Amino acid sequence: MSIKVKSLSKHYGQQKAVDAISFEARPGKILGFLGPNGAGKSTTMKMLTGYLAPTSGDAEICGKSILTENLAVKELIGYLPENTPLYNDMYVREFLSFVGETYHIANLSHRVEDVIKQVGLTPEQHKKIGMLSKGYKQRVGLAQAIIHHPSVLILDEPTSGLDPNQLTDIRALIKDLGAAKTVIISTHIMQEVEAICDEVIIINNGKIVANDTISSLKNQYKSNSLEEIFRKLTG
Numbered sequence: 001m002s003i004k005v006k007s008l009s010k011h012y013g014q015q016k017a018v019d020a021i022s023f024e025a026r027p028g029k030i031l032g033f034l035g036p037n038g039a040g041k042s043t044t045m046k047m048l049t050g051y052l053a054p055t056s057g058d059a060e061i062c063g064k065s066i067l068t069e070n071l072a073v074k075e076l077i078g079y080l081p082e083n084t085p086l087y088n089d090m091y092v093r094e095f096l097s098f099v100g101e102t103y104h105i106a107n108l109s110h111r112v113e114d115v116i117k118q119v120g121l122t123p124e125q126h127k128k129i130g131m132l133s134k135g136y137k138q139r140v141g142l143a144q145a146i147i148h149h150p151s152v153l154i155l156d157e158p159t160s161g162l163d164p165n166q167l168t169d170i171r172a173l174i175k176d177l178g179a180a181k182t183v184i185i186s187t188h189i190m191q192e193v194e195a196i197c198d199e200v201i202i203i204n205n206g207k208i209v210a211n212d213t214i215s216s217l218k219n220q221y222k223s224n225s226l227e228e229i230f231r232k233l234t235g
């Protein structure tokens with residue numbers, strides 16, 4: 001298992017944003033992390049990536065604890081946060097080199113070259129990040145998430161606000177990356193889940209209400225519509 005979440009919680013005052021959730025994720029699978037607004041998806045992702053300390057519980061990323069091996073965990077994970085914060089005044093290559101340096105990547109200029117190709121940034125590679133369209137900014141976000149060859153990718157709504165062409169490209173890229181890595185992706189687009197995810201977790205009010213493959217959820221709820229199942233479990 002490359003991700004093992006053990007009774008993880010985050011409380012904000014009285015509110016249990018994430019309430020003792022446990023789940024596992026393995027390599028070669030894309031796990032869809034679904035739930036209504038405010039369900040606790042981003043909070044969970046921030047805890048797994050070491051950006052937010054849990055109130056209780058723990059998680060292991062490739063055997064390393066998020067509580068005690070925070071630095072090792074950051075090296076194992078590529079993270080694309082919601083509303084990707086990027087340095088708008090930096091050029092694409094400059095930014096990716098900067099990120100690469102923080103990971104002490106050998107042959108960095110080659111790696112930057114490769115990652116630019118991989119995410120389809122070649123035509124825009126000489127621009128400042130602030131000049132890029134949303135879809136290309138998202139590609140820069142993905143590039144910074146994969147530059148250090150992480151085993152685990154955590155992507156928080158990576159396709160929100162993209163046009164249909166960009167959407168197709170980014171989904172294909174995520175699917176491609178998912179072949180060798182463990183990928184967790186949060187999204188509100190059920191079509192996307194059907195297109196790229198192998199398994200789904202549905203979270204509601206900080207608790208897991210479903211954790212299964214799409215086909216077995218459909219069987220269990222006797223419905224062919226993931227949207228309908230989502231509404232049933234979270235409405």
Ligand SMILES: Nc1ncnc2c1ncn2[C@@H]1O[C@H](COP(=O)(O)OP(=O)(O)OP(=O)(O)O)[C@@H](O)[C@H]1O
Pocket residue numbers: 012017035036037038039040041042043044082
């Ligand atoms: N820093 C914070 N302080 C207080 N409450 C917070 C904080 N961050 C998140 N919350 C609350 O925790 C709950 C879970 O938020 P979270 O952002 O994890 O939800 P989400 O499932 O990612 O939602 P969305 O789909 O809208 O992105 C929400 O009720 C939110 O208001």
